[in-house]
Amino acid sequence: MPAASATLEIRGVTRRFGKNTAVSDISISIPQGQMVGVIGRSGAGKSTLLRMINRLIDPSQGSIFFDGAEVSKLQGSPLRRWQRDCAMIFQQFNLVPRLDVLTNVLLGKLNHRSTLSNLLGMFSRAECAEAVAALERLDIASAALQPAGTLSGGQQQRVAIARAMMQQPRVILADEPIASLDPLNAKVVMDSLQDINLREGITVVTNLHTLDTARTYCNRIIGMAAGKVVFDGAPEELDREAVRLVYGADSNGGEISEAITSTSVAFKRKIAASAGPLESAFPGY
Ligand SMILES: Nc1ncnc2c1ncn2[C@@H]1O[C@H](COP(=O)(O)OP(=O)(O)OP(=O)(O)O)[C@@H](O)[C@H]1O
Numbered sequence: 001m002p003a004a005s006a007t008l009e010i011r012g013v014t015r016r017f018g019k020n021t022a023v024s025d026i027s028i029s030i031p032q033g034q035m036v037g038v039i040g041r042s043g044a045g046k047s048t049l050l051r052m053i054n055r056l057i058d059p060s061q062g063s064i065f066f067d068g069a070e071v072s073k074l075q076g077s078p079l080r081r082w083q084r085d086c087a088m089i090f091q092q093f094n095l096v097p098r099l100d101v102l103t104n105v106l107l108g109k110l111n112h113r114s115t116l117s118n119l120l121g122m123f124s125r126a127e128c129a130e131a132v133a134a135l136e137r138l139d140i141a142s143a144a145l146q147p148a149g150t151l152s153g154g155q156q157q158r159v160a161i162a163r164a165m166m167q168q169p170r171v172i173l174a175d176e177p178i179a180s181l182d183p184l185n186a187k188v189v190m191d192s193l194q195d196i197n198l199r200e201g202i203t204v205v206t207n208l209h210t211l212d213t214a215r216t217y218c219n220r221i222i223g224m225a226a227g228k229v230v231f232d233g234a235p236e237e238l239d240r241e242a243v244r245l246v247y248g249a250d251s252n253g254g255e256i257s258e259a260i261t262s263t264s265v266a267f268k269r270k271i272a273a274s275a276g277p278l279e280s281a282f283p284g285y
């Protein structure tokens with residue numbers, strides 16, 4: 001059943017790291033049920049924005065509201081409730097590799113339970129059944145008893161989505177969920193997020209490093225450059241000029257080089273190995 005309608009409001013939000021302004025005075029309003037793609041060059045501030053929404057970091061200025069409540073002010077158990085309502089998916093899956101898949105998924109329930117039952121480490125039959133159902137939905141139930149670390153990247157990301165669903169979230173924030181995946185697995189993961197968005201009416205906000213994916217899956221695209229929103233509209237409004245605004249003059253209007261948008265570790269490694277002069281653009285890889 002779709003969650004009750006609630007808007008995510010970002011009002012005048014800025015985040016500084018020392019002298020560097022990662023996000024600069026952003027105001028956006030996201031109604032419940034939208035599937036939003038956030039695009040922009042590496043360093044544009046996409047992850048910082050998502051992390052502030054989830055309260056992994058706090059804004060330097062401005063406020064964030066959900067369903068009328070100021071989430072940027074929450075502390076203690078209301079903050080934990082918000083972090084449960086607002087599930088996060090990461091590029092590197094963030095599973096516990098040595099634990100089996102089912103237990104990883106059950107960990108999504110921790111914020112729903114009393115401290116005592118968490119300490120006892122026991123999950124009820126109903127919780128286990130819910131976890132299996134979540135895995136079945138993501139077509140990965142056959143791996144339930146395998147250590148999560150033995151699964152392929154695409155499988156692990158599906159487990160991470162199943163874990164997120166155990167939180168019964170109202171919003172899913174995904175930070176480059178497919179940047180480490182091959183095209184086939186990337187499609188499976190994006191199809192799953194879209195299905196959740198359409199069937200449950202859960203708002204999805206996802207950072208994406210390829211324009212094609214944002215165009216295919218999102219009904220709204222937010223383009224960021226140097227910490228600011230420079231485009232906010234429907235995929236069909238993202239024309240050559242808008243693409244240049246987001247990615248800069250060297251983006252050749254629509255034909256975006258992966259090198260300026262990708263944050264995939266594998267991609268950076270490939271570039272570094274195949275093209276000497278570009279290596280300096282990706283120090284450390
Ligand atoms: N914890 C931090 N400490 C210091 N600076 C940070 C921190 N997190 C982010 N920054 C800086 O803030 C800016 C925005 O970073 P952010 O990670 O949000 O960009 P991004 O758009 O997600 O980039 P990418 O596509 O590479 O993931 C960058 O200049 C980055 O170096």
Ligand SMILES: [Mg+2]
Nearest residue numbers: 046047048263
């Ligand atoms: Mg990022």
